[in-house]
Amino acid sequence: MQKDPEINVLGDKLEACSTDPVTGFFRDGHCNTCDADTGSHTVCAVMTAEFLAFSKYVGNDLSTPRPDFGFAGLKPGDRWCLCAARFLQAHDEGCAPKVHLVATHGRALEIVPLRVLQEHSAT
Numbered sequence: 001m002q003k004d005p006e007i008n009v010l011g012d013k014l015e016a017c018s019t020d021p022v023t024g025f026f027r028d029g030h031c032n033t034c035d036a037d038t039g040s041h042t043v044c045a046v047m048t049a050e051f052l053a054f055s056k057y058v059g060n061d062l063s064t065p066r067p068d069f070g071f072a073g074l075k076p077g078d079r080w081c082l083c084a085a086r087f088l089q090a091h092d093e094g095c096a097p098k099v100h101l102v103a104t105h106g107r108a109l110e111i112v113p114l115r116v117l118q119e120h121s122a123t
Contacts, residue, residue, distance in 0.1 A: 015030075
């Protein structure tokens with residue numbers, strides 16, 4: 001799989017999202033993507049208790065450890081590359097987490113308008 005160009009939503013070089021916990025479709029700490037990333041794991045978000053509860057409620061439990069997958073579970077304050085559609089859904093429901101624009105891949109804009117990402121900017 002070849003990564004798409006590492007460009008963020010601001011048109012600059014994509015910065016790291018998190019290496020602790022390690023995140024991203026490629027598990028390289030960046031919200032890199034490619035055509036095989038059907039979930040578009042492109043939005044670098046800062047987890048909150050409210051968002052983690054919402055995500056669990058809609059069927060994607062990110063907070064429960066899954067040692068069988070080497071996943072310790074996320075907690076508030078952790079950064080994670082979210083699926084762009086899940087972020088937009090959380091925005092629509094009023095519980096979107098903050099976003100690091102410099103670490104959010106430009107392909108997120110195929111799903112989430114820039115003004116929405118800017119509204120939730122942590123930087």
